[in-house]
Amino acid sequence: xxxxxxxxxxxxxxxxxxxxxxxxxxxxxxxxxxxxxxxxxxxxxxxxxxxxxxxxxxxxxxxxxxxxxxxxxxxxxxxxxxxxxxxxxxxxxxxxxxxxxxxxxxxxxxxxxxxxxxxxxxxxxxxxxxxxxxxxxxxxxxxxxxxxxxxxxxxxxxxxxxxxxxxxxxxxxxxxxxxxxxxxxxxxxxxxxxxxxxxxxxxxxxxxxxxxxxxxxxxxxxxxxxxxxxxxxxxxxxxxxxxxxxxxxxxxxxxxxxxxxxxxxxxxxxxxxxxxxxxxxxxxxxxxxxxxxxxxxxxxxxxxxxxxxxxxxxxxxxxxxxxxxxxxxxxxxxxxxxxxxxxxxxx
Ligand code: GAL
Numbered sequence: 001x002x003x004x005x006x007x008x009x010x011x012x013x014x015x016x017x018x019x020x021x022x023x024x025x026x027x028x029x030x031x032x033x034x035x036x037x038x039x040x041x042x043x044x045x046x047x048x049x050x051x052x053x054x055x056x057x058x059x060x061x062x063x064x065x066x067x068x069x070x071x072x073x074x075x076x077x078x079x080x081x082x083x084x085x086x087x088x089x090x091x092x093x094x095x096x097x098x099x100x101x102x103x104x105x106x107x108x109x110x111x112x113x114x115x116x117x118x119x120x121x122x123x124x125x126x127x128x129x130x131x132x133x134x135x136x137x138x139x140x141x142x143x144x145x146x147x148x149x150x151x152x153x154x155x156x157x158x159x160x161x162x163x164x165x166x167x168x169x170x171x172x173x174x175x176x177x178x179x180x181x182x183x184x185x186x187x188x189x190x191x192x193x194x195x196x197x198x199x200x201x202x203x204x205x206x207x208x209x210x211x212x213x214x215x216x217x218x219x220x221x222x223x224x225x226x227x228x229x230x231x232x233x234x235x236x237x238x239x240x241x242x243x244x245x246x247x248x249x250x251x252x253x254x255x256x257x258x259x260x261x262x263x264x265x266x267x268x269x270x271x272x273x274x275x276x277x278x279x280x281x282x283x284x285x286x287x288x289x290x291x292x293x294x295x296x297x298x299x300x301x302x303x304x305x306x307x308x309x310x311x312x313x314x315x316x317x318x319x320x321x322x323x324x325x326x327x328x329x330x331x332x333x334x335x336x337x338x339x340x341x342x343x344x345x346x347x
Contacts, residue, residue, distance in 0.1 A: 001022070001023045001024075001123055001124075002020060002021070002022050002120050002122075002123060002124065002125070002126055003020070003021045003023075004018060004019070004020055004021075004118070004120060005018060005019040005020075005021070006018050008033070008061070009033075009060075009061035009062075011035070011061060011062055011065070012062050012065075015035075015115050016115070017033055017034050017035045017061050017115055018033075018034040018118055019031060019032065019033055019034070019040070020032045020034075020118055020120070020126040020149075022124065022126065022149065022150075022151040022157075023151070024124070024151050024152065024153045024155065025153050026045070026153060026155060027043075027045060027051065028042075028043060028044055028045070028151065028155050028157075028344065029041070029042075029043040029051070030042050030043075030149065030151050030157055032126060032128070032149055033061060033064070033071075034115050034116050034117070034118045034128060035061055035064055035065075035113075035114075035115050035116075036064055036071075036072035036073060036111065036112040036113065036114070036116070037072065037073040037111070037116050037128045037130075037147045037149075037175075038057070038064055038070070038071040038072045038073075038112075039055055039057075039071040039149075039157075039175065039177050040055075040057050040058075040071055041053050041055065041057070041298075042054050042055045042157070042177070044155070044273055044344045044346070045346055046271035046272055046273055046346060047271065047272030047273075047346050047347065052181075052182070052183040052271055052273070053183060053184050053298070054179055054180060054181050054183060054184065054273065054275075054344075055070075055071055055177050055178060055179060055180075055184060055308075056070055056178040056179075056180060056184045056292075056297055056298070056303050056307065056308045057070040057071045057178070057184070057297060057298055058070065058297055058298060059297075059298050059299065063297075064112075064113075065109075065113050066109070066113070067112075068291060068292070068295070069106055069112060069176040070176070070177075070178050070297075071175075071176065071177050071178070072111070072112040072175070072176050073111055073112070073128075073147055073161070073173055073174070073175050073176070074106035074107060074111055074112055074173065074174055074175075074176050074312075075106075075107055075110065075111040075145065075163075075171070075172065075173030075174070076107055076110060076111070076132065076139050076141070076143060076145070076163070076169065076170065076171055076172065076173060077095075077104070077106075077107045077139065077170050077171075077172045077320075078106055078107075078172050078173060078174035078176075078285075078312060078314045078315075078317075079105070079106065079172075079174075079250070079285060079312070079314060079317035079318075080099070080103050080104060080105050080207075080208060080209055080317045080318055081095060081103060081104040081317075081318055081320060081321070082103055082207075082209045082318050082321050083097070083102070083103060084096060084097035084102075084103060084104040084138070085321075086170065086320035086321055087320075088140065088168045088169075088170070088320070088329055089168060091140075093138055093139065093140055094138055095107070095108075095137055095138030095139055096108040096137040096138055099207075102207060103207060103208075103209060104137075104138075106176070107137050107139060108137040109137070110132060110136050110137040110139065111130060111132070111145070111173065114130060114132075116128035116129060116130045116147075117129045117130070121148065122150075124150050124151055124152060125148055125149065125150040126148075126149050127146055127147070127148045127149075128146065128147045128149075129144065129145070129146045130144075130145050130146075131143070131144050131145075132145065134166075134167065139169065139170070140165070140167055140168065140169045140170075141165030141166060141167050141168070141169030141171075142165065142166045142167070143163055143164065143165040143166075143169060143171070144163065144164055144165075145161065145162070145163040145173060146161070146162050146163070147159060147160070147161050147173075147175075148160040148161075148162075154343070155343060155344040155345060156341050156342065156343040156344070157341070157342045157343075157344075158339065158340070158341045159175055159339070159340045159341070159342075160337075160338070160339045161173050161336070161337070161338050161339075161340075162335060162336065162337050163330075163335070163336040164330075164333060164334070164335050164336070165330060165332065165333075166332055166333070167332050168329060168330065168331055168332055169329070169330055170319070170320050170328055170329050170330075171328055171329075171330050171336040172314055172315040172319065172328045173336075173338075174285075174312045174313055174314045175312065175313075175340065176310060176312055177310065177342075178289060178292075178303075178308035178309070178310055179266070179275060179308055179309055179310070179311070180307060180308045180309075181266060181267070181268030181271055181273040181274075181275060182268050182270045182271045182273075183271070184297065184298055184299075184301065184308075185298070185299060185301040186270075187304075187307060188231075188304070188305070188306045188307055189230055189288070189289065189306060189307065189308060189309045190229060190230050190231025190234065190306060191229055191230075191231060191268070191269065191270070192229065192230050192266050192267070192268050192309060193227045193228065193229050193230075193266070193267045193268075193269070194224050194227065194228060194229070194230055194264065194265070194266050194267075194286070194309075195224055195225070195226070195227040195228075195264065195265040195266075196224035196225070196251050196263070196264050196284070196286060197225075197253055197254050197261065197262055197263055197264065198217065198224075198225075198251035198252050198253055198254055198263070198284070199216060199217055199218070199223075199225060199252075199254065200214040200215060200216055200217065200251070200252040201214065201215060201217055201222050201249045201250060201251045201252060202214050202215075202249065202250045202251075202252065202283075202316055202317070202325075203215050203240050203249070204240070204243055204244065204248075204249065204317075205243065206243050208243065208244055208248060208317075209317070209318055210250070210316060210317050210318050210322060210325075212322050212324070214252050217251075220238065220240075221233035221234070221236045221238050221241060222240065222247075222249065224264075224286075227265070227267070230247070230288055230306075230309060234246050234247065234288060234306075244290065245290040246288040246289075246290040246306065247286050247287065247288040247290075247309075248285070248286075248287045248288065248290060249285070249286060250283045250284070250285050250314070250316050250317055251263070251283065251284050251285075251286060252282065252283060252316070253279070253281070253282055253283060253284060256281075256282035256326060258280055259280060260278050260279065260280050260339060260341070261278060261279065261280075262276060262277070262278050263277045263278065263279050263284045263311070263313060264276070264277040264284055264286070264311045265277075266309070266311070271346075272346045272347055273344060273345075273346050274344065274345045274346070274347070275311075275342055275343070275344055276341075276342075276343040276344075276345070277311045277313065277340065277341070277342055277343075278340070278341040278343065279313035279338070279339065279340040279341070280337075280338050280339045280340075281313045281314055281315065281338050281340065282315060282316065282326040283313070283314050283315060283316045283326075284311055284312065284313050284314065285310065285311070285312040285314055285317070286309070286310070286311060287309065287310040287312065288306055288309050289303075289305065289306045289307055289308040289309055289310070290305065290306065292304055292305055292306065292307055292308065293305060313338070313340040315327075315328040
């Protein structure tokens with residue numbers, strides 16, 4: 001079932017925001033805002049049968065403006081671009097350097113602080129459309145982007161994204177949900193057990209920009225090939241963990257070929273909830289909420305250090321400057337298409 005709440009909220013600047021509520025037959029419920037295509041609430045049953053909202057975020061829609069991207073679809077380029085600069089066919093583009101004036105992060109506010117146009121497609125799917133103008137935050141292309149959120153009865157929330165530009169463009173959107181499988185207000189995520197289907201990851205420098213290598217996780221705190229709690233090795237004396245103050249790295253998903261593959265499985269013992277992330281994309285950013293520092297979120301609950309984890313499916317960070325990474329520069333009128341599934345189970 002999909003329900004639309006027209007004009008759910010009015011932003012300080014007068015813009016109106018709609019809400020879409022998707023509910024399946026087993027009671028899972030997702031609330032989506034037309035601002036930033038944000039997943040604002042995601043209710044899943046725990047092992048006792050109680051509904052938990054497993055994503056962090058805000059009650060007040062205004063708080064999503066200039067946020068740390070809670071729940072939003074970021075783009076056209078998720079994560080960082082070194083020096084906010086890249087070249088396509090000899091033409092250099094300088095994009096907004098919103099991280100300490102040095103690098104570009106999540107394309108600044110290009111996709112997130114805009115109101116998308118919603119459309120109910122079926123009794124389980126809502127589609128959000130956004131048209132971004134050439135050189136918004138410096139990124140090339142008049143681009144049409146659509147996000148299809150589908151909530152299935154098997155408790156999977158599918159996110160299909162399509163985008164097309166009228167000139168060559170880098171296209172790499174991602175959803176930036178912050179998960180806590182014990183509930184948004186239940187403290188840190190260090191006991192969450194994580195499995196990542198990746199034997200390589202992309203190390204970064206002290207500005208969190210990939211060095212260009214892909215390193216083997218074997219024998220390091222970065223291996224999650226066998227399930228491990230997030231907290232077990234997070235404070236190990238490892239240069240990469242110091243560079244990012246915890247986990248904040250792109251993992252190279254095993255056997256990328258554009259088909260849907262399992263990238264990550266996270267399990268919370270307390271609630272019994274498991275989240276499996278599947279994607280057609282080559283990378284997944286595992287971020288352990290290291291920048292959360294007490295911002296007041298839903299129900300007046302502070303979002304403290306490591307109170308959530310993110311699993312952002314993506315092309316690797318800074319791909320336009322790394323020719324050896326799987327590429328995401330698209331020709332004029334060539335369609336970008338990806339699918340990511342968050343599947344929940346309990347037990
Ligand atoms: C993540 C990124 C982190 C941090 C976060 C937003 O995708 O890897 O370094 O910037 O977004 O606060």
